Amino acid sequence: MSEPVVDAGVHPLPARPDDLLEYLPTAYRTRPLPGVHRYLYPAPTGEPPFGEYLAATRGGAALPASDPSTVSRHLASQGIDRAVLLPLTRGIVPDVELGSLICAATNDWLVDVWLGNGAASPFRGSIRINPHDPEGAVREIERLGDHPMMVQVAVPLEAHSPYGQRHYRRIWEAAATYELPVAIHSDGGCGVDLPPTPNGYPRSYIEYLVLMPLNFIYHLSSFIAEGVFERIPGLRVVFADGGHDMLHPLMWRMNEDWAPTRMEIPWVRRLFSDYLPEHVRMFTSGLEGPIDPMIWPDWFQRTDGDRLLMFASNYPHWSATDPTSAVAGLDEAARRRVLCENARDLYRRLG
């Protein structure tokens, strides 16, 4: 790679599942937290208990991607000089306060273990917030929004209502005030989440893997139809489970009958797809791209990939991708956009 690569999605874990407890208020330290291995759709990829993760990251007493120096070496070996850490919180918990405290503990742990080495460090952080607690979420953004190593706010893809709806709005306003994009990534845990598809629970991991990321479209259409991007011009949303290959056909559908139905949503002033360049970015995903690699550059170009896509490895998950394969077949300018420039344009604090 000619230029340093930005990896927009790395998922660090605590060394031991209970490490987060020490970051919780004393009154909550006896509470069981959602376990790292409590998971409805475990990936059938290897030996338990680490089937979720790349073979090279398994083994040893500590969880994968829990040691900053190991992760740092891995990134350097791939030509990556900045990585946005996006820790998962393992599903929606029914106790709203506990949910917010898990987010705050995750943030404090991230600052403590991963973000202490100053601007030369490859790591930048995400502020986890609990969207089901809008007041607490705003407080958490205000608490950490000025932290120089935090580059975005992160929420689960799983939600109890689409993210454009009004009870979330002050959260997005707070994120925009601090010029922090909002990353939406599946938590993949086992909380009180709605089923991963609108028709219920699929049987197998492969169905979950393919279908779950498509939930982004419900949030995206909600953001647009509710006029959130009109109200909060500074809001940037990152769909961090991919789905770019499905984005444009879905936009065609939304564009087609917007004009005759716009009287229902007059605050939407443009075609749905016209909001994408200004407000939406998508992570690359190993699932995407046609089997015939000759088709890919053309599809990439027609679907505005060089503006919308950012490379994210998804490390240390078993389905992680590397920078080279993420941009195979693309020309040099497009490679630079996807591997570096789009992320640097979006995340102003990468350093």
Next chain:
Amino acid sequence: MSAEPAIELAPGERIVGCAGDVEPGKMILVPVGPFGIGIFNVGGKLYALGNRCPHRGAPVCRGQITGVVVGGSPQTLAWSRDGEFLACPWHAWEFEIATGRCHAFPDIRIRTYGVRVQDGVMILSMRPAREGGE
């Protein structure tokens, strides 16, 4: 013998009716040109629009004369400019009668024509005042 009032027509103009033929809030369709031209009376002013929707070619002038919904805060709906818009009968795209301009896509217009009244007759100019565009 009383003198007939002399009406001078410019090139492309033709007499299409009497001044009172189109009542306020109404439209008459004049069978001229390939699609016909609708003459609308919006609050006493006359406007002429080609009877072809720039979206999919529908006979747009036969649509409903209406207003537009605008957004209030927070997310309330308000009715605005009643009688100043035309909704296409096929896909309900809304067009401003005065300009032919589509409300959703301002770059798209219905072709407009000049219409005037002189000495009690209504005179339509067959030269487009503005090309419709897609």
